[in-house]
Amino acid sequence: DAGVIQSPRHEVTEMGQEVTLRCKPISGHNSLFWYRQTMMRGLELLIYFNNNVPIDDSGMPEDRFSAKMPNASFSTLKIQPSEPRDSAVYFCASRLGDLNQPQHFGDGTRLSIL
């Protein structure tokens, strides 16, 4: 079975540019999560969706970050404009069922903003 698929795997861009990260959750999973991982701050939850509806976006750093889930099989995390401090590994995870179920993580996108 295919796991959570993220693209791109690596992204290097200059500050000020728009960055779009993509995620395809595991088929049938009804919750989707976006995390950011850095050495300083660890693994931070940015936003999560349940049945395509954003439930909690309190972890989104600021207005430069936005996330959408137009359907059950696709989500995007957009940063516009990007800044060097946004450099991190961004993980998408999905979950089937209720809160007690495990989250399945994608391979992540390693983002570097120059």
Added chain:
Amino acid sequence: GQQVMQIPQYQHVQEGEDFTTYCNSSTTLSNIQWYKQRPGGHPVFLIQLVKSGEVKKQKRLTFQFGEAKKNSSLHITATQTTDVGTYFCAGLYNQGGKLIFGQGTELSVKP
């Protein structure tokens, strides 16, 4: 706010030695999950503990959930080089319903 503290941040052991990482929450957890992240990889679910005082084993790994459901530990007996990685606990609170990850414990094993 809801926060899960995990210690130690790093642990270096000789192969064959034991390893333990601890998680603490100031408020009661609904359940706790444990994940392992290999270097350069992504977190992978290991196990979930739900009941007060619960103990679960996976081969050389032993997971415990405290009686008050505020702390948890992961113990690895006789570490192997394949155990290398970062171990995260993640607590689920009744309020909010989101998983809060600890800072992780990075384990390195010297052969």
